[in-house]
Amino acid sequence: MASDVDAPILSVEDLTVGFGMRQGMLEVLHGVSFELRRGQTTAIVGESGSGKSVTARAILNMVPRPGVILGGRILFRPEAGQEADLTALDPRGPAIREIRGGRIGMIFQEPMSSLSPVHTIGNQIIEAIRLHRDVSKKQARSIAREMLEQVEIPKAERALDQYSFEFSGGMRQRAMIAMALSCHPDVLIADEPTTALDVTTQAEILDLMARLQTELRMAIMFITHDMGVVAEISDDVVVMEQGHVVEHNDTHGLFAYQAHPYTRKLLGAVKRLDEPATEKVRHQHDADDILRVEDLRLHFHTRKGFLQRTTDTTKAVDGVSFTLKRGESLGIVGESGSGKTTVGRCIARVYEPSDGAIDYDGVDLVNADGSQLRGYRQQIRMIFQDPFASLNPRMTVKQIIAEPLVVNGVAGGSELEDRVASLLRQVGLDPLMMERYPHAFSGGQRQRIVVARAIALKPKLVIADEPTSALDVSIRTQVLDLLLRLQAELDLSFIFISHDMAVIRYFCDRVAVMYRGRIVEVGETEQIITDPQHPYTQALLSSVPISDPSQRGTRQRHRYQENA
Amino acid sequence: MIWRYIVKRIIWMVPFLFAVSVVAFLLIQAPPGDYLTTYIAKLGESNEVLDQATIDNLRRRFGLDQPLYVQYLKWVANLLQGDFGMSFEWRQPVSDLVWERMGLTFMLSFATLLFTWAVAFPIGVYSAVKKYSIGDYVATTIGFIGLATPNFLLALILMYIGVVYFGTDVGGLFSNEYKNAPWSMGKVIDLLKHLWLPVVVLGTSATASLIRIMRANLLDELSKPYVDTARAKGLSEFWLIMKYPVRVALNPFISTIGWVLPNLVSGAVITAIVLSLPTAGPLMLQALLSQDMFLAGAFVLLLSSLTVIGMLISDILLVLLDPRVKYE
Structure with missing residues (x-):
């Protein structure tokens, strides 16, 4: 409909937002302008700190304190001839x-x-409905049930009386969407709605949003840092960097030609992940096995009742076998709940395996006693997903990195400081920073600190559990490159756990695909990605967004159903 | 289900109370001597001397010549029939002494709890929502003073103010004319007139700490994403704060039910003496000092039961209020 395209439903004009700090007003948005149109999806792209989320909140006039809208207008035109400036409204008022x-x-x-x-x-959906629609409780409940059905939540009637913690991440996000759409809004603002979800779920949520958009003729403002998602869903793209809109174009145009270097950098980071790293040093094929895992099992038992009988057994790991050669990187990929993290923790002996054998360099790790394990824990180190949570905020960087050295009696005194300094240099950080606390560092820098801590004891095997998932794409490749360099320098072997196929492709020699506690397919990374054999691997690969809008819709996404 | 949980918890109370009765009995018996030695020493002070035959006779009459476990078993056996025994000192059935005192203690505790909640809740919420405002600083300052002032000192100050500036008699829970009168409308009104002072005195420090807890908890919750979600729905600021973050931050309030009773009885003895409150504290202290075994034992046992019941009530409320708490 031409008239719809002509009149933007929402125009952000020269929006300026500042945060009142002790030192004065700190501007975080410097004159941001863009438009949203009915039936169209506008992607707002940028890395963390670029001001995407603040923009979204400014539209609803709910910038969190101490943020203040300093200037600009946000014009909302729900019907023809109607126009309201949202920034002029009282942020607590009824309007x-x-x-x-x-x-x-x-x-x-x-x-x-x-x-x-x-x-x-x-309760939460009904509340949203009754706030804006003049219906009885009973009517609201039936609308809520319809909404849940519309977002494809099974057993909607029952789901209404459940709590969010009884749902999986994807189901919760569906419920969120149902709630946001329950009053048929004209505009939907989605702030990184799929970032916390795995690819399979992400693909489903994206499909769902696209379907509902056509049904309700909404304008969608989709905030993301993932160019792959942008290519999949958006009509036009607004690129933001440090509070400025640096580029604004329709999606096809933007992917074909990037006017601003920042856009080029963002896209380049994604494109680089479409192929194996050039820096990758292949391990020698005649290398011996450093790790052999055979028929590893870990079952969790749910006990109930007075006698604590086992009523339910969760087979988190259900007969996993693989080998890892010296200097090799093995990726373990799978969706959340597939047991990939559990496998990693069994090898590090954080968890006690129920059954199976772990042979590390000729030693049986499953039956090793405490003092033996202590020795192997120096050789097998872990890197965790969240660099914000895995560093103690009350310890300086020096204390954090020195801790494994001190605990294991490797170094002390002035030697300790030298070791920490050289470790920091090794991961590309300035040794002068060692007296600072983690909060002074960005996500990427923190992950470097985590890496420095992991390699402090000169390990032979590193288990990296989603080491880049919490990072922006451009920083992701930097951290991966760092790990590759260290692998070559220190002759490390990696077990690399991730749900992100692109990252695995960039980093790993071989990949094992896990589904419900089992490895369904294992082989050379390139071979698995180009020619997947198992239907689950095919489904998983079909869910990965392609960062090329011209290929949109060429692929049939599907979810693998066992025995289906 | 919840009923099974409650029944299970009540069944668990039986072995617990049994253990408490043993410990209570042993503790009371722990100091050297028994009630008679205290009694003799007291008589000795006024130069009265009892001959050995009288002492033996008394000891037999009180049953103090029997071995400990026999004394304990007798006590428990009587307890199970609802007989708390005789108080040596008062020469009265223990139950008569205890019920009056426990009733008033319970009522005072309850009133204090209500006062604590009524004051701490709004101030705590206000303090968190208007962080670093003048009101917050005032509440914080008063709160810290309230925390730091010993209860008995506060009691003395308030009594002084009451007597000197308002000319009212503020000690005790009743005026003289009602002290021994049977219950009547007038007595209730008189009680209410006297109640405010001990309630304020006893509740102040708990109120102050609850304000701090509420403020800290709510501050954590206010920045949670679900608050943003609620705001983005279009809820008014007042309702969204009340319905979401406050509800989550409410758990510590419920937990206070469990500790208010023991706190009032064991922690407020000095205050109760200063204010001459006819509550359980002073009587229990006296019973322990004179090794009035059955009286002290009855108090300890009752307090433990009340504590356990209080905990049970607060746990049940927690389960009802917060679906994340599992009753397992």
């Missing part, structure tokens, strides 16, 4: 509250924490 949730819906990044843990899903 803006009528628009929030009623005309403009919003969904957030963290499906785990964006729903109240102590209210039922139904």
Whole structure:
């Protein structure tokens, strides 16, 4: 419909937002302008700190304190001839509250924490409906049930009375979408709605949003840092860097030609992940096995009742076998709940395997006693996903990196400081920073600190559990390159756990695909990616967004159903 | 289900109370001597001397000549029939002494709890929502003073103010004319007139700490994403704060039910003496000092039961209020 395309439903004009700090006003948005149109998806792209989320909140006039809208206008035109400047409204007044949730819906990044843990899903959706639509409780409940059915939540009637923690991440995000759309808003703001989800779930949520957009003729503002997702869903793209809009183009145009170097950098980071790293040093094929895992099992038992009988057994790891050669990187890929993290923790002996054998360099790790394990824990180190949570905020970087050295009695005194300094240099950080605390570092720098801590004891095997998932794409490749360099320098072997096929392709020699506690396919990375044999691997690969809008719709996405 | 959980918890109380009765009995018996030695020493002070035959006779009459376990078993056997025994000192059945005192203690505790909640809840919420405002600083300052002032000192100050500036008699829970009168409307009104002072005195420090807890908890919750979600729905600021973060931050309030009773009885003895409150604390202290075994034992046992019941109630409320808490 031409008239729809002509009149933008929402125009952001020269928006400026600042945060009142002790030192004065710190501007975080410097005159941002863009438009949203009915039936179209506008992607807002940028790395963390670029001001995407602040922009989204400014539209609903709910910039968190101490943020203040300093200037600019946000014009909202729900019907022809109607126009309201959202920035001029009282942020607590009834006028803006009528628009929030009623005309403009919003969904957030963290499906785990964006729903109240102590209210039922139904309660929260019904509340949203009754705030904006004049219906009885009973009617609202049936609307809520319809919404849940529309977002494809099974057993909708029952789901209404469940709590968010009883749902998986994908189901929660569906419930969030149902809530945001329950009043048929004209605009939907989605703030990184799929970032916390694995690829299979992400693909389903993206499909769902596209379908609902056509049905409800909404404008969608889709905030993301993932260019692959942008290529999949958006009509036009706004690129933001440090509070500025640096580029604005339609999606095809932007992927064909990037005017701004920042856009080029963003896309380049994604493109580089489409192939194996050039820096990758192949291990020697005649190398011996450093690790052999045979028929590894870990079962969790749910015990119930007075006698603590086992009522339910979760087979988190159900007969996993693989080998790892010296100097090799083995990727373990799978969706959340597939048991990939559990395998890693069994090898590090954080968990006690129920059954099976782990042969590390000729030693049986499953039956090793405490003192033996202590020796192997120096050789087998872990890198964790969240660099914000895995560093103690009350320890300086020096203390953090020195801790394994001190605990194991490797170094002390002035030698300790030298070792920490050289480790920091090795991971590309300035040794002068060692007296600072983790909060002074960015996500990428923190992950470098984590890496420095992991290699402090000169390990032979590193288990990296989603080491780059919490990082922006451009920083992702930097950290991966660092790991590759260290692998060559220190002759490390890696077990690399990830749900991200692109990262695995970049980093790993071989890959094992896990599904429900089992390895369904294992082989050379390139071979598996180009010619997957198992239907689950095919489904998994079909869900990965392609960062090329011209290939949109050429692929049939599907979810693998066992015995289906 | 919840009923099974409650029944299970109640069944668990039986061995617990049994253990408490043993410990209580042993503790009371732990100091050297028994009630008679205290009694003799007291008589000795006024130069009265009992001959050995009288002492033996008394000891037999009180049953103090029997071995400990026999004394304990007799006590427990009587307890199970609802007989708390005789108080040596007061020469009255223990139950008569205890019920009056426990009733008033319970009522005072309850009133204090309500006062604590009524004051701490709004101030705590206000303090968190308006962080670093003047109101927050005032509440914080008063809170810290409340925490730091010993209860008995506060009691003395308030009594002084009451007597000197308002000319009212503020000690005790009743005026003289009602002290021994049977219950009547007038007595209830008189009680309410006297109640506010001990409630304020006893509740202040708990209120102050609850304000701090509420503020800290709510501050954590206010920045949670689900608050943003609620705001993006179009809820008004007041309702969204009340319905979501406050509800989650409420758990410590419920937990206070469990500790308010033991705290009032064992922690407020000095205050109760200063204010001459006819509550359980002073009587229990006296019973322990004179090794009035059955009286002290009854108090300890009752307090333990009340504590356990309080904990049970707060746990049940927690389960009802917070679906994340599992009853397993």
